[in-house]
Amino acid sequence: MVSQVQEKLKNFEILPFQKELIQWYKQEKRNLPWRKDQDPYKVWVSEIMLQQTRVDTVIPYFNQFIHKFPTIDALANADEEDVLKAWEGLGYYSRVRNLQSAVKEVKENYGGIVPNDPDEISKLKGVGPYTKGAILSIAYNIPEPAVDGNVMRVISRILTIWEDIAKPKTRKIFEESIYQLISQEDPSSFNQALMELGATICTPTSPSCLLCPVREHCAAFHEGVQKELPVKSKKKKPKAVQMAAAVLYDQEGNLYIHKRASTGLLANLWEFPNSEVQTTSPTLQSIREQLTYSLEEEYGVTVQLSELSGTIQHIFSHLIWNISVYFGKVEAAPNLQRVTVAELERYAFPVSHQKIYKLFMARD
Structure with missing residues (x-):
């Protein structure tokens, strides 16, 4: 399937796509607290919080958490009971336990500076491919893919990818696509723009295609199949x-x-x-x-x-x-x-x- 994606991208206008997407993002992006600077620690905290949690829910938690633990050292030195209390209500508590463990690793092994090397950052506890890509691209402006549900939905429609996004192996297809599409000059804005587009315009059930800044590049829009993508098999009932x-x-x-x-x-x-x-x-x-x-x-x-x-x-x-x-x-x-x-x-x-x-x- 990766070769099929490469085939689709042969005639894809990558530079206009990048330009229109980034321009839209810079004009229309939401004012979110973790976007005030590119501090790797704050980017990291926000991305961990945003996993399985809505943006509106995360905002007050993020502000309170950063106020209480403003730096790598502050979180590394904090009592776990205080950290769990600050996370109380966000759920998926293993996220914050892993975050604190990884922050301690950063303090001890990297002098309190979040590593900007893909191999090194991947060694940190709880840092998977998405979190790695988000930190490296957003904070360090390194052209790494950050593939979450929003990004898979957008790219599946742009390129009409019919593979099941619920299957772990499908992520490789999207990562390969992003490697070829991502802006080398401004990967930070590019990745955030894809996430923003998926969250606000290219939504799961009723995409606002007429408001989309890159609809001219969207194969699903031209074929009228945007509501059929992405393909996602249903989970087992809890x-x-x-x-x-x-x-x-x-x-x-x-x-x-x-x-x-x-x-x-x-x-x-x-x-x-x-x-x-x-x-x-x-x-x-x-x-x-x-x-x-x-x-x-x-x-x-x-x-x-x-x-x-x-x-x-x-x-x-x-x-x-x-x-x-x-x-x-x-x-x-x-x-x-x-x-x-x-x-x-x-x-x-x-x-x-x-x-x-x-x-x-x-x-x-």
Whole structure:
């Protein structure tokens, strides 16, 4: 397929395409905080945040994160608990753990300067082909491809590429295309322009082709197939899991929380005690009874739980948590962390457990 792309590019007007795309970008680009300068660290943080997260959501997080950790050294030296707290609500927490690990590598091995060599930067934890290309092109003006979903959508339409973008091997086709299309003089603006075009004009379902600055170069537009591209096979449906959680409190109003394991889903985040429960067999205990048993077995807590106080749903990429929430007053819970309501603010919780806490605070 790569050779087919090269064949398509033989008659492609690369220089006019570059010029029109970059000119449009410089006139129309959104005013985003990470575009104020080309600081490699800020570019890096923004690109990690933008993975699987909308721009509007990222903006306040980025501003707060950079305010708290303004430099490589600041993030490298920070306590992980503080870093997770600053990331709280963005999800995909392995992103920020990998970021901090990689930043420590930069401090120790590269004198606190993000490397501008493709091989060196690729060694850093969590830096894949896209992040590598984004940092090198945007911050260092090196002509490296940065192929994300937006870019694949734009290029699939420009060149009418019918390969399934959900397949990892397809990325090579797009990387090869960008290597040939990218501006050697201004790769920073070129790559950002492709991303911007995909985010604002060449959108997934209703592309605004009449507003597109490069529609004259777009094979899909001329063939009328822009809504059929890109080709993307559907993911498997996420698995639904029934959970139950308990907000435990004592006479003084203290709460009892638990830290998740250091590996796996939501590693090192704090949560209210919970367990997976079964609902399929009519002979099973009720959800509340299963949770009561689990609290005693796992945490040594004996408690009379309330009736069902509410349900929370949280959707991950591969599973769905349906969480039944209960409250319970305890004398003590020695295997759990006791915190005051004020102290709770210092701990990083996943979104689902933030919602559980809100449910508890809104109780009668």
